[in-house]
Amino acid sequence: MKIKCLIKKTTAFLAAIVLAASAVSVNPDIIAYAKYHDTNMNTFIHPFNTTPKAEAGTTMVIKMNVGYTETAGLNNPHSEKITDVHVRLSNDESYLLIKNPSSDTIIDDTVDDPEFQQWYSDYISENNGGKSTGKDKEYLKRIWEAGRAQGQNDMHESYGRVYYAMPMDTGDYPFEVTQNLFTQDVYFQSINRNEYKEVSFTVTVRHDMKEGYYAIPVTIYYNIPPQKAADFKGNAKTEYINVYIEGTETDENKLGTENYFSLGEGQLTPQGTYPNVMNYNVNLKNIGDSDVYDVTMHMNLANEGDSSAKFPFNINEGNYDRYYESLKMGEAVAVPYSMAINEETYTGDYPLTYTIEFRKVPEGTLYKETQTFYVHVNNKDKEDETAEWNANTSTKARLIVDSYRLEPEKVYAGESFNLIVNIKNASKDIPADNILLTFSSEETAEDKSAVFSTENGANSVVINSLPAGASSEVRMSYTSRAGIAQGSYKINIKEQYDSPEFKNAEETVSVDVPVYQYAKLSTSSFEVSPASIEVGSESNVMFGINNTGKVTLYNVSVTFEGTSIKENNAYIGNIKPGETGNVDVMLTGIAETADDGMVKAVIKYEDENGTESSTEKEFELYVTPEMPDDMYMPDPMLTEEPEDNGGIFKIVIPVAVIAAAGIVAVVIIKKMKKKKEEDEITDSDDEI
Numbered sequence: 001m002k003i004k005c006l007i008k009k010t011t012a013f014l015a016a017i018v019l020a021a022s023a024v025s026v027n028p029d030i031i032a033y034a035k036y037h038d039t040n041m042n043t044f045i046h047p048f049n050t051t052p053k054a055e056a057g058t059t060m061v062i063k064m065n066v067g068y069t070e071t072a073g074l075n076n077p078h079s080e081k082i083t084d085v086h087v088r089l090s091n092d093e094s095y096l097l098i099k100n101p102s103s104d105t106i107i108d109d110t111v112d113d114p115e116f117q118q119w120y121s122d123y124i125s126e127n128n129g130g131k132s133t134g135k136d137k138e139y140l141k142r143i144w145e146a147g148r149a150q151g152q153n154d155m156h157e158s159y160g161r162v163y164y165a166m167p168m169d170t171g172d173y174p175f176e177v178t179q180n181l182f183t184q185d186v187y188f189q190s191i192n193r194n195e196y197k198e199v200s201f202t203v204t205v206r207h208d209m210k211e212g213y214y215a216i217p218v219t220i221y222y223n224i225p226p227q228k229a230a231d232f233k234g235n236a237k238t239e240y241i242n243v244y245i246e247g248t249e250t251d252e253n254k255l256g257t258e259n260y261f262s263l264g265e266g267q268l269t270p271q272g273t274y275p276n277v278m279n280y281n282v283n284l285k286n287i288g289d290s291d292v293y294d295v296t297m298h299m300n301l302a303n304e305g306d307s308s309a310k311f312p313f314n315i316n317e318g319n320y321d322r323y324y325e326s327l328k329m330g331e332a333v334a335v336p337y338s339m340a341i342n343e344e345t346y347t348g349d350y351p352l353t354y355t356i357e358f359r360k361v362p363e364g365t366l367y368k369e370t371q372t373f374y375v376h377v378n379n380k381d382k383e384d385e386t387a388e389w390n391a392n393t394s395t396k397a398r399l400i401v402d403s404y405r406l407e408p409e410k411v412y413a414g415e416s417f418n419l420i421v422n423i424k425n426a427s428k429d430i431p432a433d434n435i436l437l438t439f440s441s442e443e444t445a446e447d448k449s450a451v452f453s454t455e456n457g458a459n460s461v462v463i464n465s466l467p468a469g470a471s472s473e474v475r476m477s478y479t480s481r482a483g484i485a486q487g488s489y490k491i492n493i494k495e496q497y498d499s500p501e502f503k504n505a506e507e508t509v510s511v512d513v514p515v516y517q518y519a520k521l522s523t524s525s526f527e528v529s530p531a532s533i534e535v536g537s538e539s540n541v542m543f544g545i546n547n548t549g550k551v552t553l554y555n556v557s558v559t560f561e562g563t564s565i566k567e568n569n570a571y572i573g574n575i576k577p578g579e580t581g582n583v584d585v586m587l588t589g590i591a592e593t594a595d596d597g598m599v600k601a602v603i604k605y606e607d608e609n610g611t612e613s614s615t616e617k618e619f620e621l622y623v624t625p626e627m628p629d630d631m632y633m634p635d636p637m638l639t640e641e642p643e644d645n646g647g648i649f650k651i652v653i654p655v656a657v658i659a660a661a662g663i664v665a666v667v668i669i670k671k672m673k674k675k676k677e678e679d680e681i682t683d684s685d686d687e688i
């Protein structure tokens with residue numbers, strides 16, 4: 001019997017397969033391949049600026065924009081708008097590979113089957129006006145062969161047996177194929193050209209996925225006006241959106257990278273008294289950023305793997321696991337316990353460790369994290385036994401600061417820094433447990449305020465245990481006080497810890513933190529007398545160097561440099577904070593001023609370690625040419641003329657001398673006026 005065409009239009013036939021996808025039986029041996037896709041080729045499906053990311057085994061939301069420009073992409077509709085728009089994650093039939101169930105190979109579509117040829121000719125004539133393409137024929141031949149291989153006369157009956165896979169290039173299809181995966185549908189009545197709509201789909205990432213990029217097919221169904229085809233029977237285009245899967249999650253013992261739970265929030269430390277049974281709850285709260293599933297709270301009996309930490313209870317059951325099917329984000333439960341106190345338990349606080357296993361999505365990766373919870377036990381009998389306990393004869397661990405460092409290495413007053421301390425148990429064979437380190441800063445003598453303050457206000461750190469010879473690094477963040485004097489200040493570390501024979505031991509160690517102050521100085525106005533000299537003449541320069549900082553300036557000296565003067569040096573010595581060192585030197589002119597007349601004063605000084613620093617100041621001193629002897633008036637003889645000139649004495653002054661003197665006077669007056677204006681500007685402090 002010939003297989004008759006059961007679908008009136010090719011598009012309707014293809015859409016039927018899509019809608020039946022949830023009923024498709026998937027062959028687990030078929031691998032769906034994916035790769036990173038160049039979305040610039042897309043016409044309708046456009047990614048956001050960042051690629052969606054998710055861990056394997058978690059739920060993620062894929063977001064994208066849907067729209068078109070009419071010019072970009074491969075399938076532009078050349079229309080002012082598109083209508084009846086449906087967007088779905090694709091298992092579109094154009095991506096199906098039909099397989100023979102018996103051989104698990106793609107059916108050979110080159111076999112010349114007269115029966116198929118007749119059916120195909122009838123189908124094309126009835127549905128397509130006698131027109132077809134090679135692609136149509138190839139696709140329909142695969143459907144024909146698949147039905148024939150399964151003995152189906154009605155092609156509808158073969159839907160449940162047609163295997164499929166996504167024909168992409170590398171890697172597995174990354175999402176769990178559930179009943180609802182391909183039925184998520186986003187509908188828009190219309191989308192105008194150059195308009196974009198946001199679309200999102202919720203998926204669950206398979207927990208066995210390898211890390212990398214995956215191209216996900218998305219199909220858009222639409223009509224181009226005036227076309228008014230029914231849903232999914234108009235135009236359909238499948239394009240890709242990229243996602244990134246972070247890491248391979250095949251390890252069922254993977255620890256979480258951050259805590260999802262807190263223990264004991266909002267409750268006091270439970271108290272128990274021997275020989276009574278201790279009934280208590282542990283508040284378990286989901287503080288993560290998502291719901292969790294299959295939560296198991298496992299009590300580590302006898303502090304498994306740590307013989308130095310005493311377990312205070314009798315172990316009457318094989319395990320004390322508590323299971324919860326799920327915990328919503330922010331939800332808390334009171335986990336109940338009923339424990340018999342061991343008669344050998346001393347009075348004191350005891351840490352109990354719990355391992356919490358959970359999944360971020362149902363059937364997803366199993367995560368683990370470890371938490372500590374404290375209980376207090378009272379045992380009068382053990383208190384009596386230890387009444388004559390002697391600290392001098394009991395052994396305890398010895399905790400020391402093995403090393404420490406500062407970040408940055410040099411700490412300046414008023415600035416922040418990190419203190420990293422390496423705490424070591426220097427004992428040869430005695431462990432330490434339940435270690436509490438409390439940091440405190442040295443105080444200033446003036447107002448008894450702390451030299452160092454922590455940035456978050458916390459000053460304590462807990463170390464669960466330190467076996468003999470082991471070390472642990474502790475980090476604290478501080479800010480040094482701005483107004484303190486330069487020097488070394490202590491940070492004290494109070495240690496409280498337990499050893500097998502010595503409970504609540506206390507020791508104090510300290511570290512020194514050198515704090516530096518920046519050197520600061522300013523100068524008074526320069527007094528230059530005279531402000532203009534001839535070549536070969538001298539001028540007196542005086543000014544003060546004020547130490548405005550909190551550290552002494554050592555070996556202060558000044559070097560005077562300029563093209564028109566002879567270099568000269570002045571040694572001032574040490575200048576204490578708040579004091580002034582005076583400079584008084586004579587400078588000799590050696591060449592006529594050819595520039596703006598500025599002379600440089602280089603002030604050099606050292607800190608207490610001998611490190612040299614310098615700063616520069618400038619002032620004006622003009623050097624004019626040396627006046628020849630014949631340009632001066634006679635000394636002071638007057639030339640007497642003959643009596644017949646009326647007895648008048650004439651002073652003989654060459655005209656050149658008068659002209660030169662006038663020019664010099666004008667230059668000096670102008671430059672002195674400029675200097676006077678600049679001297680009115682107050683010098684600011686120099687900070688080194």
